[in-house]
Amino acid sequence: MVEIRRRSLLAGIAMLGAGACSKIADSDAGRSAVKTAEGWHRAAHRALAGKQGLAPEYRPEDRSPTFKGNGSITVDSDFYRAELAGGFPEWRLTVGGLVEQPLDLSLADVRALPQRTQITRHDCVEGWSAIGEWSGPQLSTLLDAAKVREEAKFILFRCADTLYGRPYYESIDMVEAYHPQTIIAHALNGEPLPEKNGAPLRARIERQLGYKHAKYLTGIEAVASLDRIGAGKGGFWEDYAGYQWYAGV
């Protein structure tokens, strides 16, 4: 009796090693379990830290000596190269979608808004971290100016860069969008944003991993659903590689 149990136990262990995990992960039940687990993490984080809980901020001397660029490190277009060389005179950031008052801003307009400066840590999904000082208007300032409509459930970031031939984009929910540390940064460590870090504008979503912090921003859109955008999973990496939409774990 016990002998049979031992055999089935060993068989069970061997099955794990034989790729059964991939079969489970590809099944509907597997996908729904993973989604549920991801949702629990988000709910637990927000219950424990509060919706407005702040990511730690550091002193100037805590900053890393440099700030790594990862993913897209430039935009491959003549327009971008000319803009980069000239200080982005023609760059526009639009705020649209489900809003009463669409905005079309120059870089000077963005700099003229009330600013927030924060020294925060950037955690990449790969595991590394860098610390830098970011400045820019809070996303909530832009959303309030554009008067986001009630039915908007997500804020979408449109980007100039492409990866593997697809336009980069990202999205966050309204809790993250109105978080005080969620800013549209135009400066890193007191200088205009470097090319590799998303010049001229990037999102800072301080309680989530780096791939949410969309770079080379051209548009901010309020939407009710993510289904019809890209492949429908809410972001470039979510669509392309199956990354988690909630990147707080």
Next chain:
Amino acid sequence: MIVHALSTRLWHWINAAAIVVLFMSGLNISNAHRYLYWGNYGFDPKDAWLSVIRFPGWATIPQRYDLAEARDWHILAAWPFALGLLFIWVAMLANRHFRRDLATSPADWTPRAFLASLRAHGAGADAAEHGYNPVQKILYGLVFGLLLPGMVLTGLAISPGFEPAAPWLVDLLGGRQSARSLHFIAAWGIFGFVVVHLVLALADWRRIGAMITGGSSRETTNG
């Protein structure tokens, strides 16, 4: 008398499965950036205190490099692992398993107790019959008190969404990259425990049966 309480057996197997998934998916995640640092930041391999090997496909979940799917498994298995640990601590305190079998007295920490443990083991004395010897108590204490909760706490600490709930935890661990390094070290500590645990369990496979059925003192002494 039953050797292993139902709560212990249930937790043992759920936890075993969770640990296998967490460890193997963790090796896949490690392959994404194979360098460990101390402090809050770290991204340049030049600053790493350890360059980790690339773990081969047979050791990882999934068996090819896939950070997204590995993280799915890690995020999923973290729940039974963390809630299970909470459950077994409550159960061990409630059913007095902790006080009776695992809590040590000052006498257990003496060299004499250590030698006695080794002798008792060499003589093939049955641990379940006589309770755990001092060395076993100390090792189980390290696993339950340090390694397993350490995995949960360092895992929480490296989650940027959890950090606003307890920023002191990241500070206590010496920064986010230190917490990540400790997460890695504790994972291998648990791996080491599992190896020793398996060798000893397989040496007398009736113990595996007892962890399933609960066993009985009579069965273990006569069987």
